[in-house]
Amino acid sequence: MLDRHLIREDPDRVIMGVKSKHVDADVDRIVALDRELLDIMKESEALKHERNVKSEEVGRKKRIGENADELQAHLKDVSNRIKEFEEKDKEISEELDTLLLTLPNLPHKSVPVGKDETANIVTKHWGEVKEPFDGLLPHWDMGEKLGILDLDGGRRVSGRGFVVFRGDGALLCRALLTMMIDIHREQGYEEVWVPFIVSRESMTGTGQLPKLEDDMYHTEVDDLFLIPTAEVPVTNLERDTTLPADRLPIKYTAYTPCFRREAGSHGADTRGLLRVHQFDKVEMVKFVHPDSSYDELESLTKDATDVVEALDLPYRIVELSTGDLSFAAAKCYDIEVYAPGVEKWLEVSSCSNFESFQARRANIRLKKSPGEKYRFVHTLNGSGLALPRIIATILEHHQTPTGRVKIPNRLVPYMNGQDYLG
RNA sequence: GGAGAGAUGCCAGAGUGGUUGAAUGGGGCGGUCUCGAAAACCGUUGAGCGUGCAAGCGCUCCGGGGGUUCGAAUCCCCCUCUCUCCGCCA
Helix, strand or coil: CCCHHHHHHCHHHHHHHHHHCCCCCCHHHHHHHHHHHHHHHHHHHHHHHHHHHHHHHHHHHHHCCCCCHHHHHHHHHHHHHHHHHHHHHHHHHHHHHHHHHCCCCCCCCCCCCCCCHHHCEEEEEECCCCCCCCCCCCHHHHHHHHCCEEHHHHHHHCCCCCCEECCHHHHHHHHHHHHHHHHHHHCCCEEECCCCEEEHHHHHHCCCCCCCHHHCCEECCCCEEECCCCHHHHHHCCCCEEECHHHCCEEEEEEEEEECCCCCCCCHHHCCCCCCCEEEEEEEEEEECHHHHHHHHHHHHHHHHHHHHHCCCCEEEEECCHHHCCCCCCEEEEEEEEECCCCEEEEEEEEEECCCHHHHHHCEEECCCCCCCCEECEEEEEEEEEHHHHHHHHHHHCECCCCCEECCHHHHHHHCCCCEEC
8 A cells, every 4th residue: 555645745656656567557536536535524524623512512501401402403414414524435435445455566766667577687696507417307307206296196186286295305395494494583583373364354464455366265255365475474463563663673484385376377387396376485574664674675685595595506686677576565686596407597585675565554553752753664575485496496406417316415404314315 | 153241542440422532550751859779759651634834723533334312432233353151173
C-alpha cells in the first residue's frame, strides 16, 4: 500500500512508478476518489460537531426539566444528513481501498530503469564457473542415476511438478536446511517455526493478494492459503503491532515448504528441479528502522551469499530493473548460481526491500518518540536459500568425471560425515 | 462440533444511555529529596484523520461490523478471537 499523502501530493511520481513496473492501475481515479473523500469528510465533520454540541444541550435541558422537543427534531434531521454522508463515504472508501490494493510499490531511485530482465545489472561475481566436461550429466539424470531423485514418484503421488527425494537425497535436503538455519542463527537471526497455511488477511498483508490469487493453492471451505514463501507467515508475525525503535532490527529466519501453482508456466525451464509446485526454503525476514533499510538490504544479501559461499557454488548478484521488480518490492537483488549441466544461471534467492509497503498493509508501526510524526517500519526479506535449484547446482557443479558428487566441506558434518554421493 | 464466560488505554482493572478519551492501581517518563541510589512525595503519560506556519481547533476510535437514540464503552443483532467444560482426533 502506498501512502495516501504521497498519492495526493505527488501523483505524477506515482504514475511514473506504476508505469515503470508495467502495472495497469488507474491513478487518476484514485486521486479523484481521495479528493472526493476529503470533501465529504469535511462536511460531515462539521455536522457531527453540531450534533455533539447540541446533543449535550439536550441533556442539559432535560436535566433541569426544560422542553427540548424542537432541538431534538432539528438534531434528528442533522443525524439523517450525517447518515447520508456516511453512506457516501463508505461507498467511495470501498472503491478507493480496492484500487489502492492494486497499486504496486514504487521502485527506489537507485533501481535501474528498464522494461524487463534485459535491463538488469550484474553487480558481482564470485567463484569459478565450471567448464562442462565430457559426460557431465544434467541434475535430473545425475539424481536418478544416484537414486536420490525420483521424478516419477512425485508425478505418481501428486502430478507433474512434484518431486520425491530418496535416501541420501532426502538426507541432503535435511542437511542443507539445517546448515542454512545454523548459519543464519550465527548471523543473529531468531529461528521461528510457523504455520504453512495462512489466512486471507496475511496474504493481503504481504501483497500476494489480491494480485496473485491464481498462483496460490487455496482451501475453499476455510478460505485459507498454502504459503508460497515463508515471507508471508513470518512478516505477518508482527501484523498490527507497534515496534519500539530500540527493538529494531528484528531478524527472523524460518524453514518452510513453499507451494506455488505456477499457473501458466510450462516448458523448457521447468525440467527436473528447475520449477516445481512444492519446494523447501529457508527464509530471512527483517523488520528495520526506515532510515537504515537500504543498509539492511546490503547485509541481508551478504547473509544470503554467505550460504552460497559455504556450499562452494559460483554465483552472481543481479540488481533487478524496474520492469523486473515484483509488485511489492522497492529494490531487489537476485542471487543466481551457475549450473553447468543445464548451462544456466539459476535464481536461488531474492533479497528485497519493501520499504513501508507491506508494513502499511499489515499495520506494523514504528513507535514514535514524542513530537515525531508516525511512521511504519520497513520490511525486508531474502531467501537463504531455496533448495531445489541449489540441489540441482550441487549435482552439476560438484559432479566429478568419475560420476560422483562431492559434498561441500561445510556440509559434510550435516551429511553424517559423508563427503561424496555415489 | 456442542455448552458457558469474556474482549476497555503499555499492563491490571472500574465503568449499564448525557462534561468518560475514559476512575483506580502498576509501569514508563520528568521533578523534589540524596554524594548517588532506593523509598517517599509531586507532575506527566493512547492512537489515527482533517485543518493550521504554529499554538491550537475539529472528527473518529473502549475486539470488528450493523442497528436503536437528539445522544452509546454503556441497549439490540451478527461476526471474529480468547478462556473453561464436553465431544472428536494426529
